[in-house]
Amino acid sequence: MTRQAREQFIATLAMLLTLAAGGALVGGLSGGLLVPVAAVLVMAFAKGRLVILDFMELRTSRGILRSALLAWPAALLSLALVRALAVTFIG
Amino acid sequence: MATIDDMDIAAGSAESGEADSLLLWILVWSELAAFGALLIAFMVMTVVDIERAALLRSHLHPGLAALNTVLLVMSGWQAALAVRRGDGAVRGPLLLAALFGLLFATVKLVEYGVEIRSGIAAAGGLSELYFLITGFHLLHVVFGAGVLLLVAWRPSRANVVMIATLWHAIDLVWLVMFPIVYLT
Numbered sequence: 680m681t682r683q684a685r686e687q688f689i690a691t692l693a694m695l696l697t698l699a700a701g702g703a704l705v706g707g708l709s710g711g712l713l714v715p716v717a718a719v720l721v722m723a724f725a726k727g728r729l730v731i732l733d734f735m736e737l738r739t740s741r742g743i744l745r746s747a748l749l750a751w752p753a754a755l756l757s758l759a760l761v762r763a764l765a766v767t768f769i770g
Numbered sequence: 771m772a773t774i775d776d777m778d779i780a781a782g783s784a785e786s787g788e789a790d791s792l793l794l795w796i797l798v799w800s801e802l803a804a805f806g807a808l809l810i811a812f813m814v815m816t817v818v819d820i821e822r823a824a825l826l827r828s829h830l831h832p833g834l835a836a837l838n839t840v841l842l843v844m845s846g847w848q849a850a851l852a853v854r855r856g857d858g859a860v861r862g863p864l865l866l867a868a869l870f871g872l873l874f875a876t877v878k879l880v881e882y883g884v885e886i887r888s889g890i891a892a893a894g895g896l897s898e899l900y901f902l903i904t905g906f907h908l909l910h911v912v913f914g915a916g917v918l919l920l921v922a923w924r925p926s927r928a929n930v931v932m933i934a935t936l937w938h939a940i941d942l943v944w945l946v947m948f949p950i951v952y953l954t
Contacts, residue, residue: 680854688847688854695843703836706953716954723949726843727942734850734938744795751802752946755809759950762813766820 691733698726716763720756727752794932798939801910805943808903809950815896826893826900832952834881838874839948842911845870846941849918849934860930864922867937871915878908900951907947910940 680688702722709715728749732738737745816823845867852863882901890897914937921929 684854688851692843692847695847696840699836699839699843702949702953703832703839706949707832709953719949719953723945726945730846730938730942730945734846734941735935736850736853748942751806752942755806755946755950758810758813759954762817763954765817 688733691729695726695729698722698729702726711766713763713767717760720760720763724752724756790928790932794935798936801936801939801943805903805907805947808899808906809947812896812899812903813950815899819896822893822896826890826896827952829885829888829890829893829897830900830952831881831884834877834884835948835952838877838881839944841870841874841877842941842944845874846938849937852930853934856927860925861922864918864925864930864933867934868915868918868922871911871918871937875908875912875915878904878911903947903951907940907943910943914940 702719705715705722706719709719731745731748735748737748816826848863848867848870852860852867855863890900893900914933917933918937921933
């Protein structure tokens with residue numbers, strides 16, 4: 680592994696840990712409000728994206744596999760946002 | 771000069787590699803589909819029965835789950851490091867990945883104990899679904915950690931790539947499950 684690759688690899692870990700701590704903190708303090716909930720879901724997608732692109736080594740891939748893998752967390756987290764909207768405005 | 775036998779062996783090896791890769795991605799997608807269906811069922815149930823969803827949330831411990839997120843991220847990082855090292859020193863990262871996975875399982879079991887003692891069963895079917903989803907994931911973590919230990923014992927490039935990819939899928943499932951079950 681080159682020095683640049685190693686530094687990028689460590690930066691990915693640092694970002695993942697920051698997002699994990701940030702997501703837990705915002706989620707814990709959200710009180711069910713819509714904006715913090717949306718922020719938590721965006722941070723969760725960012726974490727999943729980093730795992731897919733950097734840990735699974737699909738960053739340079741342009742195939743359907745990468746798009747499909749990114750679509751999986753995007754679809755579920757979008758549904759979670761719809762659920763939060765439904766609970767806020769309907770329930 | 772390569773003989774016809776050599777070429778046959780190389781072609782067979784390439785086909786075997788492609789078949790392994792196809793099987794791996796079929797396995798990964800079957801996991802993602804199963805967990806996707808379970809998480810959608812969980813979200814539907816929390817909308818249908820908002821009161822019990824709130825009751826369930828009051829018994830959960832997002833702090834312990836956040837700790838588990840950190841453990842699984844560290845574990846995934848070590849697994850990715852093993853893949854990047856190629857045929858070099860992969861045992862250390864694989865053992866650390868397994869260790870972090872087993873720590874995740876320990877924290878999860880402690881969390882279950884606290885939740886059961888606090889009376890999470892009052893949330894009815896929703897608590898059962900919670901245990902089904904997180905317990906199914908926990909089984910994957912324990913199984914994956916066992917396979918990581920096996921591969922660390924007898925490492926080969928193909929096996930390291932295979933278990934690391936599967937491990938990242940398990941990691942990805944948790945990263946999506948965590949906000950859906952605990953935070954939103």
